[in-house]
Every structure is written in structure tokens, then in C-alpha cells.
Amino acid sequence: MVLYDLISRNIKIKKRTFVLLGCISGLANALVLALINNVAENISDIHKENHVFYYLVLFTLTVLIYGLTQQRLMTKAAKMVEKSIDHMRVELFESVRHTELSTLEKIGKERIFNTLSKELQTISQSAQLFVIIGQSISLVFFTSLYIAYHSVMAFVVLSVLIMLGGSIHRLRANEIQRNMAQAFQSENQLIQRLSDLLDGFKEVKLSAPRADDLEHEFSLSSGKARRAQTVTKTLFATDFVLSQITFFAATGAMVFFVPVLSDVYPEVVIKVTTASLFLIGPITSIVGGIPVFTTATEAAQNVLTLEADLKREQAENTVRRNTQVQSIDSFEELRLEGAYYQHNRKPGDRPFFVGPVDLTVKRGQITFITGGNGSGKTTFIRMLTGLYELQAGQIFLDGRAVHDAERESFRSIFTSVFADFHLFKQLYGIKTTSQEDIDEWLTFLEMNAKVSVIDGEFSTIDLSSGQRKRLALLSTILENRPIYIFDEWAADQDPIFRRKFYEQVLPRLKARGNTVIAITHDDAYFHLADVHLKMVEGQLMEHHEVETDGVPS
């Protein structure tokens, strides 16, 4: 059972405690029934012999035992499921953190987002249901025993009809599952459209046709999700009604059918019929719980599939996961030999690949890479930094081949501001820099009047895009890694600060012993590069127009 396997994977479920508490609670519930039947049957004798108080105490005790065990069961189940979900959440987060960029691009952000939020929440909501279903099963069991004790024939008829009712759901399980998968897929598309609306809010506000199209797409996906959910819920509703009818048929059989089959039955008919009526509560709970249970099982399946997709690639690299990541703080020479990477291709797409590339980067060098849009510069940077796993060729650091197991350590040699950078408000992973250093760099980057760093956090990041980029630059400077990667960093800086970036910031990094590799189109500053490379259609070549005496080309 997928749901149980998932929940019990990280925690020890005390099955015996659950079964024991469930049995006590079910037994207490059945005892309430037996007591009521007994008192009702012998009401005049009990009053005559003054035994009312005795039965009342017994009744109160039984209800109390039922209440206490039920409460304990529910609390235990909630604690257990929440603990397991806590583990799953952190594990999934860790898996995503360790996954490769190419895998993440394949899986898609929406699916990860949907699984980590909605699906885990669905599983969480199923905790109480587990107990209710378990306890209902236990009650059905003990009440059936009570019925069997009074009339075996009534028990057999009841069992056959209950099983018949139970099998109705199973017959349509596949159809339900198919519709639920369709709903999950449509909900992923909904998240994608919603991110389009929120991330592209300004663009959407400025263009009514774009907004209309987006809304149309959103309502299409929403319609698909609605249809899949409606079909699923209709199937559940029909199941529910059919099972209720089966139940009424079972109760009817107690008075119309069983008396024909059994001679001794008339003496116990009231008790047996009352007992079968007592089953309506638990059976309704079981049948009513099936939709939630099925949804939670489907959610568990989605969590497991995502995990498997994330881990497939990691399984091949278990060594990498288990190897201690060691920060590399210096190097002399980084070399690529025959480095090659081809993007995943969707049907109909032209394949795009970068390489084979041979390149040597020396410590303290400033390298500029230029090239047309879509020529492969960003892809190349991702290959160089180990964000994309090379499909052929090798990276060498100080003459030593960088093996897969060392790739995470290797990546620690870089710090970057990519074109699609994300500015973290908190300075994660930066601990050693002194406040004086931070303030001095803030002043140097002309951001001191706007922002301060307090307790490792920027006071604000609600800034202009150029200012946000300066803070991203500051974060990399404080990280102080050996190699700096900039992807069109200066593109949205004003001319004065752009000049400062090329003429003061980069030389200052170089003077610190840092190496810089920058994608740039700023030809006015090409002369400041030690090496100038050009990317053309995925092929990296030296750009020979750079003059060595510092005169711009």
C-alpha cells in the first residue's frame, strides 16, 4: 500500500499499539450496543431489581473507554503522519538541492512546487481519516461478531452484502486513478499559468491581448482540472449511494429474508436488526473516507514518482552524494579538453550543442566571452562551472581530472551573477566577512545610502534592477571564491557605474587574486580583458581583434 509505505518509511509505526487501541475502541463501541440492547430488552426487570444505576455506570465507563482510546488513536496518528511528512519535506528539499540543473529543467518547477506543497498537505489531511477508517473497521468486526453470536445466518447474509458493496469501488478504481492523474497534470499547468501571471504581472498589465490569452489558457487548464475532478467525484458519489443502498438492502434482509432461512431467528431479530443499524455510522465513514484515501494514495504516488525521478540521476552518482563537499579555495589553472554538451531536444527542435571546447583559464586572468544571442555562451558557462554534466570531454583543475564524485566540491571554486540571477535577502553561506569589509564594499558599490547589512541580511531588496544587481555582485564579493562568473553583469548599469565595473571592480578583484570570466557585449571595454573569446554556433574560438597593448579593438 503506497500511502502506508510512504508514511512508515522514515518513522517506526507502533503497529501493535495502534491495533490494540483500535480493538479496545471498537470493542467498547460494540459493548455500548450490547448494553443498550440488553437494557432495552429487560427494561422492566432492571427497574424492578434496582439495577439501573449499575447499568448506567457500566454504560458511562464503556463510553469513556471508547472516547479515551479514540482520542489517543487520533492524536498518535496525527503525530506520526506529521513527523513522517516533516521527514519527506526535508528529504525532497534535499533531493532538489542535490539534483543537477539539467534534471531540474527536465522535471519542471511546477511539478516540484505542486508536490512539495499540495500533495504533502493532502497526505497530512489523511491522518485522522486513517484512524476513523481503522476504528470503523474494528467496530464493523466486533458488531459482526455480536450478530454472528446471535445468528450465524444473519451474519452470513450481512457479510455477503457488505462485501458486494465493497467490491463496487474496486471495479472502478482504474477509471478514478486515470482521472486523478489528469487532474494533477492540469493543476500543474494551472500553477504554470499562475506563475506567468504573477512573475510577468507588469507585462500582463501592459498588454490586454496577452492578459486575455493567458486568462484563456488558464481557464482551459482550469476546465480540464474541473472535468477530471467532477468525473472522479461523480464516480465516488455513485459508489457512495450504491453502498448505502447495499447497506439498506442488508438491513432489509435481516427482517425480510433471514427469517425465511432460519427457524431460531425470530427470538433475536430485534437485537440483530438494531446491531445492523448500528453499522450505518462506521460503514458511512469507510465509504465516505474512500475519496480522501484514494486522493491521498494518488498524492503519495506523485511524491514517490517525483522522488524516483530526482533520484534516478543521483543513484548513478551515489558516490558524489556521499562524498564530503570540500571547498576549493585556490587554483592555478583550469583546463577543458574536448568539453561537449547537447541540450535535451523536444520533438521537432533542432539539436543544439556546445563543443568540443579546449580551453585553459589561468589564475588572475580576466576573460571576456562575446557572441550572438543563442550562440551558446550561457550553456558553455554552465558546462565550465559543472552545472551541466559534460557528455564528452574532461575538466582538469591544476592538471588533475575532476571526476564526478568531486563535481560538487569543484563547483565551490565559482561564484556568479547570472543573467537570470536570484538575489537572496539573507547572505546564506557567508559568515566570515567583517562588518567593516561589508560597509566598505557597500560604499564602493555606491549602495551605502540605500542598503545596510544587518545580521547577515540586506535591510531591503526592494530596489531598482541595476541596484539589485549591485547587491548580487556584493554577495559574490563577500563570498570571495577564486573564480567570478558574470553573465552580462553591466547590461543594466548606468554608463558611469558600467565604467566603474570594468575599470575598478574587475581590476580590484584581479588584484585580490580572483579570476574573472565574463560574458559581455560592452565592446568599449574589450581591451581590459587578458583573453577574449567568441562563441559562434556553439563553437568557442579566440577573438583575435584584442590588442595586447590595451588599445580597444
Ligand SMILES: Nc1ncnc2c1ncn2[C@@H]1O[C@H](COP(=O)(O)OP(=O)(O)OP(=O)(O)O)[C@@H](O)[C@H]1O
Ligand atoms: N534548457 C534548455 N533546454 C533546451 N535547449 C536550450 C536550453 N537552454 C538553451 N537552449 C538552447 O541552446 C541555445 C543556446 O542558448 P544559450 O542560452 O547558451 O545562448 P546564449 O549565447 O547565452 O544566448 P544569449 O546571448 O541570448 O543569452 C539556444 O538557442 C537554445 O535553443
